[in-house]
Structures are given as C-alpha cells and as structure tokens.
Amino acid sequence: MDELSLYERILGLRDPWAVEHVELSEDEVVHVYIEYDRDTEILCPACGSACPRYDTRDKSWRHLDTCQFQTIVHGAVPRAQCHEHGVLQVDVPWAERNSRFTLLFEAMAIKWLKEASINAVSRRLGLSWNAIDGIMRRAVERGLSARQSVDYHHIAVDEISSKKGHRYLTIISNDSGQVVDIRDDRTKGSLGDFYKSLSEWDLKSIETVSMDMSPAYLSATKEHLSDWDQKICFDKFHVAMDLNKAVDAIRKQEMRCVPTDYKKPLHLSRFSWLRSEASLKRHHRDTISALSKVAKKTARAWAIRQYAMQLWNYSSRGWAQRAWSRWYSWAARCRLGPIKTVAASIKKNLWGIINAIVHGKSNAGAESINSRIKLLKVRARGFRNKERFKTAILFHLGGLRLLPAHLN
Template sequence: MDEASLYEHILGISKPWFVEHIELIKDTVHVYVCCDNNLKLSCPACGKQCSRYDAKPRTWRHLDTCQFQTIVHCDVPRTDCPEHGALQIDVPWAQKKGRFTLMFENLVIDWLKELSINAVARRFNLSWNAVDRIMRDAVERGLRLRKEPDIKHLSVDEVSRKKGHRYVTVISNQQGQVINVQSGKDKDGLIRFYQGLTQTQLAAIETISMDMSPAYIHATLEQIPDAKKKICFDKFHVIQDLNKAVDGVRKTEMTNIAIDHRKSLHLSKYIWMRNEKNLTETHQQIKSQLSKVAIKTARAWAILQYAKTLWGYSYAKSAEKAWMKWYSWATKSRLTPMKTAAKSIKEKLWGIINAIVKNRTNAMAESINAKLKIIKVRAKGFRSETRYKTAIMFYLGGLTLKH
C-alpha cells in the first residue's frame, strides 16, 4: 500500500475523491485531496445535476500522524445551479463549513468528556472558541438526533449558576437524563418547558418531583392535567425545612441556657441535623449531655426524627393519618420554628402523600446537582448562561455527541 492509498484509508474516502500527493513541511503533514473532474455534480440545495462552476480551496485539521500535525487540503468543486447559483458540494470527511475533520472532532469530544475546554484547547493547540464551537455543535447535533425521551416521571430542581442568585431550572427524568434547561427558577421558565410539549406528552406525565417552590407548583398546576395528583414533594426538601426549624430552635435556646453550655450548643449544630442511626458514639454523648440543658432543641430534634419515619406507607389514608398525628405534636410543642414548618407542611401535605404512595423522590435530580458542581469546578465557572446550559446538555443530556 503506497502512502496515498494509506491516507485515503485513514480519511475514509473513496471515488470520486482521491489523495493526489502528500508533503511533510517542518512538523506538519499536508495531505492534498482531489475530486474526479468527470464527476457529475448535484446541487446541494435541490439535488439537480449541474455543471461545475469552479473549485474553492479549503483546509481541515485532521488527527495527528504520529507526532506530526496533519492538515487536509482540497479544492472543493462548486455547482453552477440555474436556481441556486454557485454552491459548494459536501465533502465526506468534514461537515459543511467545518474547520476540522469528523474524526478530529470526535477525538476532541472524547477529551471534553474528561477535561475542561481550556485543558483540551492546550492539548490540541486550539483556541478556546474552536473547542467551544465543537462542543456546541455536538450538543445541537445530539438534540436533533435525540429520540423522544422518557418523561413519565420528571424531576424539577433549581441549580445555582454563579454567585448573586443566578439560577437555572433543570428538568430531568428517572434515568438521570437532563431533558431541558430553562433560565431562572421562576414560574415562566417551567411554563416554557411545558408549552414545548405536545398534548400527548403532557398527558403521559405520571409524576413530577420537586421542592415546595410556589413558582414550580403554580406552573405545573396551570399546565399539567390532574397536576394535583402528580406533583410529589421531595422528602429531601421536606426534611431540609425541618432541619432549618430545629436549627432555629437551637439558636433561640442558645441565648437562654447557662453560659457554660452555650459554646457546646453552638458547636453542635450539625449533630442535631443528623439521622439518629448515623450519629457516632461521640456525637451521641454530646447530644445526650446537651439534651439535659437544651430541652427545647432536644424536643425539636425528636419531632424531626419522627417525621423521618413517616415515608414508608403504601396507602394515602394511613399516611395522612400519621402525618396529622405528627402535625398535632409539632403545633403543640410551643416551638415557634417547628410550628411554622408544620403549618407549611400541612398546606403541602397532598404532594407529600403523593410522593409517599407513588414512592417518588428527587434523589436523581440531587445527584445531577452534585455532578453539576463538579462540572463548574472543572470549568472554573461559566462566563455566560448559554455556555452553562450547553455544558449541562453535553455532560448530562444523554445525547449522541459524535458524528
């Protein structure tokens, strides 16, 4: 096999394309590809056979040959279409208007899955914008080719993009695939997502797990049929609200107990937020000692622990009866933060019961949130919301990214 045939095989080309010659200039391999002059050209717009108008020289970066950078050169023919004028025909080794071969872009995509744009740009001696363009093109291509995703069980969660209360709303399914990303965490963003679905898709949604955000609740109630039977309030966020209430009781009580115990109570913040079975022996001792002096905090903690046991019911009536018993205890506890949290939970109890009976949580969405934090750290932040959305879909959209 001669060198021309070798590079034809490497580039994956065949008649009417062929490698004319190859040059090694300094540390770069230049591969010159030609098109058979006898080829009958078809207009890229309408497909009609046309005569050749001229040929336009173009270059593409290809995979390195050993340690040498490889550049592909070709005078690409242009058709002379009576209707559409002079249009350049497509080449089999690169996409239209691309500056890199398909194989090279696929390699960059593989590296992007492991490294940041800056690192990949340094690895291939490319500009940041060139690598970013490859990522954006891959996401756009993946979204065009994506089959209809599973939206029976959705999760909705807000994710912080940067400091200053900059958020995006991430909609995902039970497989951990990000379906859509909307700007902000308000009602309008989620409504835009719902309005992009067909009536058949809206009717196919069985559950929507979310926190108790009024914006998400109102958007879902407005757009989804029988939404009150489908909205599931996530256990994590319910317990999170109760943790905040326990901490509120601890802060209030810290000013009322003896000075000798204030520092210990101050340092015990996260002990009161832990599940009882996860407490170490040292934590158990500290909690046991503080329970004798911080009586209100201990009572709030007991109310929290009881709430954690109310998620194992199979029937709505049994679950509601248990939660109302808990509500009675919480509201009679004479602990203002716990009473406030209990009243909020009672208002949203219908969604909590849905989550219990349908066994739905936002665990997968929280997993996505954790992965996004890693992506932000790796990228050292994102300078625009568009870039952040693209990165989310690239890494977590479950898209076919390669050519």
C-alpha cells in the same frame, strides 16, 4: 498500501474524492491534499439534483496527528450551481459543514472533553479555547437535533445557581438521570416554558413531577398538567431541608439562653442535629443526648424532624395520611415558631407529600445531578456566561449522542 490510499482509508474517502498528494513540510506538518474528480457530476447538497460546477474553493481542516506530526487536510471543494438553490458548497465526507476539524478530530476532542475542562483540552491540542468550545457546542447541537424521544414519565424539577450573584437555572431531569431541559431563572415562567415546549403527547406522558414546595414550580405545573393533584410529588429532601432550617434556627435562638459552658458545645453541634437517621454515628448521638438536657427546645425540634423523616415508607395513602396527621398535631402544639411554620406548610401541601410517598418518587436523582453540576462548575472554575454553563450541563448530563452520526 501506498501513502495516498492509506489516507483515503483513514479519512473514509470514496469516489469521487481522492487524495492527490501528501507532503511533510519544513515545519513538520503533514499536509494531505484531496480533490473531487473533475469528470464526476456535482450534486446540489440541498436537493440532490445534478448541477454544473460553479467554482472550487480551497478549504482546510485539522486532522488527528500522524505519528506526532500535526496533520492538515486540504480539500478543493466544488460549489454546485443549482437553478433552484443557487450556489452551494458540496458536503465533504470527512467533516461537518462549517467545521474546521475533521470528524475524527472532533470525535477525539469530544472524548477528551468528557474527562477534562475546555482549558485542559485546548492546551493539550494546541488550539484556542474558542475552538474547543465550538466543538463542544456543535456536539450538543448535534445531540439535541438527533434526539428522537425523551422519557418524560417521571421528571424532577430543581434549581441551581448559575453564578454567585444568585442567578438561577431550572433543571428538568428524568429518572434515568438525564437532564432533559434547562431553563433560565426559577420562576413559574421557567417551568411553564418547558411544558409549553412539549408536544401534547409528551405532556400527557408525564406521570409524576417531583419538586420542592415553593409556589413557582407548583403553579406552573397546575396550569399545564391535567390531574396535577395526582402527579405533583413534594420531594423528601426538600421537606427535610425545610425542617433542618427550622431546627437550626431554634438551636441558634437557644444558644443565647443556655449556661455559658454549653454555648460552645451547642455551637459546635450544629451538623449533628442535621444528619439523617442513617448517617448518625455514635458520637453524634452522644452529642445530641448530652446537649438535650440543656438545649431542650432544640432537642424537641430535632425529635419532631426525626419523626417526620420516618413517615416516608408507606404504600397506602390512608395509612400515610393518618401518620402525617398525628405528626402534624404534635408539631402544631410544640410552641416552637420555626417548626410550626414548616408544619403549616406541610399541612397545606400534604397531598403532594402523600403522592411522593405512594409513588415512591423523590428528587434523589436530581440531587445527584445537582452535585455533578457543581463539580462541572469547579472543574471549569466557573462559567463566563449562562449559555456556556447550559451547554456544559447538556454535554455531560444530557444523555446525548455527541459524536458525528457514523462515529457513534
């Protein structure tokens, strides 16, 4: 195979495109020159009808290196003059419209971006940060426009801070661990806009929505979903978090009242009280039982929390309801302010907790997405703006087909 046909093969060229010549320049760059056959008619890229050639433009694209030599593809690209669509540049088979890179080059950059930050990839490829960012953005746009159907049966809604200044994004994910949408802020409107963007069919396909007990997501869901009282599931981990905050608040209050010798141990014991039953090690239990004798309120709050966390394994609505009623009557009489506040909120929202229990739904998947998003932030050393952050989330967690169509 000669050099010209080798490059034609590598770039996937077919008639009427052909490699005219290849050269290695003084500065050790391989230049591949491609032309469109003069005698072949030109088709309008919009309607496909044969048109006269208006003119020819010289374009170039960065391609994968050839044996460590940087390689540039040059194309003499004709423009068609369509009587209906005007003057349009024909599409080339080796690159997407408006890209300065060949498809194979973009595919390689996308694969690297899966593993490393934009900074690292741009350094490695000797390209600007913006160029690599552009490849990432195009990949996400391509993936979103190729996305055909999304599974909305069981979704989870969660918030994540996009910056230290308490700016938030609302992340909507499904139970395959795919981020299906991202909206600005964490208001009723954030989630409402997501619901509004769905087709009637998709909206009807939603069977459960897992969320925390805050009013914003709740009222958006009430407004947009029929039978919301059967579909909204209040997430176990968020209930645990609310109870943890109450236990911690009581421990802090009690620090002021315990004998001096116990102040430091009680201070240091913070995380022992907040662990889930499954992650309690022997020494955590020892700490808790030793401190229970002096920090009686903390111990009581902790016991109420532990009990609540055991009430998530029912399959019958009736049994679950009765168990939680018993828990509530204990929690409501405990004379511990912060616990009583959480208990009141749980009582009010018990229907959604019971839904979560009988449907077996939680934000566990969403929580793991959340921690992966945090890792992305660390790897990128923060994001300069919200749009970049959203692009990165969809790139890594959107389950999108990112590569150009025939390379997927």
